[in-house]
Amino acid sequence: MSATNRISAHFEDHIEVARRTHSLLASEIERAIDTCVSTINQQGKILACGNGGSAADAQHLIAELVGRFERDRIPLAGVALTTDTSILTAVGNDYGFDQVFSRQVTALGQPGDTLFAISTSGHSPNVRLAIEAAHAKGMHIIAMTGRGGGVIASMLKTHDVNLCIPHDRTMRIQEMHLMMLHLICDGIDTHILGASAT
Numbered sequence: 798m799s800a801t802n803r804i805s806a807h808f809e810d811h812i813e814v815a816r817r818t819h820s821l822l823a824s825e826i827e828r829a830i831d832t833c834v835s836t837i838n839q840q841g842k843i844l845a846c847g848n849g850g851s852a853a854d855a856q857h858l859i860a861e862l863v864g865r866f867e868r869d870r871i872p873l874a875g876v877a878l879t880t881d882t883s884i885l886t887a888v889g890n891d892y893g894f895d896q897v898f899s900r901q902v903t904a905l906g907q908p909g910d911t912l913f914a915i916s917t918s919g920h921s922p923n924v925r926l927a928i929e930a931a932h933a934k935g936m937h938i939i940a941m942t943g944r945g946g947g948v949i950a951s952m953l954k955t956h957d958v959n960l961c962i963p964h965d966r967t968m969r970i971q972e973m974h975l976m977m978l979h980l981i982c983d984g985i986d987t988h989i990l991g992a993s994a995t
Contacts, residue, residue: 851924899926
């Protein structure tokens with residue numbers, strides 16, 4: 798396959814998974830927006846965690862909340878649990894890498910807060926422990942996964958949101974995760990600022 802054909806195949810696959818994601822998850826994305834808006838309305842905060850590319854997605858989300866998305870608005874309370882190297886290395890050294898997120902959730906989380914738990918495989922041990930800690934604190938969970946949702950899918954409660962991308966390839970899952978994060982940010986801004994031209 799030529800480079801041109803390979804690039805075209807990637808675009809076609811991206812378009813197809815975007816269509817399938819919209820068909821399967823539009824209502825769940827709405828629920829995720831409603832969950833975040835509820836947290837914001839209660840003066841709560843949004844926490845986010847993940848590993849690798851999912852860590853970057855967690856930080857991207859929080860940057861959009863604390864800074865801004867597309868329009869100026871008040872800063873919104875959010876913390877990326879992936880960014881404090883002193884916490885990550887201290888907890889990783891003293892308790893193990895599996896607890897680097899859960900201890901932060903236990904320390905910072907309050908009832909009504911929301912945790913974005915991002916894992917392309919749905920199996921990440923440290924993300925799973927973060928979900929357990931968030932449930933113990935009375936928090937909402939928005940899980941972002943792929944590959945059928947993995948173990949994380951089985952951990953979620955009825956009031957949690959499961960955004961599981963219908964694909965097995967990491968790059969496609971991450972592409973859709975980023976799109977959903979942007980849709981959620983747009984939904985939050987629409988709640989706060991009203992609708993804008995698309």
